[in-house]
Amino acid sequence: MTTTINDSSGPWREYIRAMDLTLAEANATAAVRAWRNAYAAALGTPGWRGLAAASLRIGAIPGCANASEALARETYWTALFRARQQGSLNGVLEAAEAFGTLGDRTMVAQCIRVAESLAALNADRYLRALREEAVP
Numbered sequence: 001m002t003t004t005i006n007d008s009s010g011p012w013r014e015y016i017r018a019m020d021l022t023l024a025e026a027n028a029t030a031a032v033r034a035w036r037n038a039y040a041a042a043l044g045t046p047g048w049r050g051l052a053a054a055s056l057r058i059g060a061i062p063g064c065a066n067a068s069e070a071l072a073r074e075t076y077w078t079a080l081f082r083a084r085q086q087g088s089l090n091g092v093l094e095a096a097e098a099f100g101t102l103g104d105r106t107m108v109a110q111c112i113r114v115a116e117s118l119a120a121l122n123a124d125r126y127l128r129a130l131r132e133e134a135v136p
Helices: 013-024 028-043 049-058 065-085 089-101 105-134
Strands: none
Touching (some): 065 105, 089 105
């Protein structure tokens, strides 16, 4: 499984690379260990990209289909919450995409509502800034 998220600056990068290598070798135990390390590293950072990057790979771990969906869903929730807190429209939309990979239409719709709210808030801020610049 590949990810659309490309954030190579995070501390999880090496763990995800290790997970991809162990998956290619069909070593599920090592892949799970690498995923856990990536997840832990991502939790230690303030952003949402690492969580999403680590979680998008979990479904590829052999024998973890049932548990991986629950873990991925939890991680996507955390990524959505963080993206919303940071006002990241892209982050919210990437969380929507991630929920979509699980077939969770309800959460995709929720993410879209959050994205619409963020877009409106950002537009309001932009208009306010324009007004402040226009009034000497």
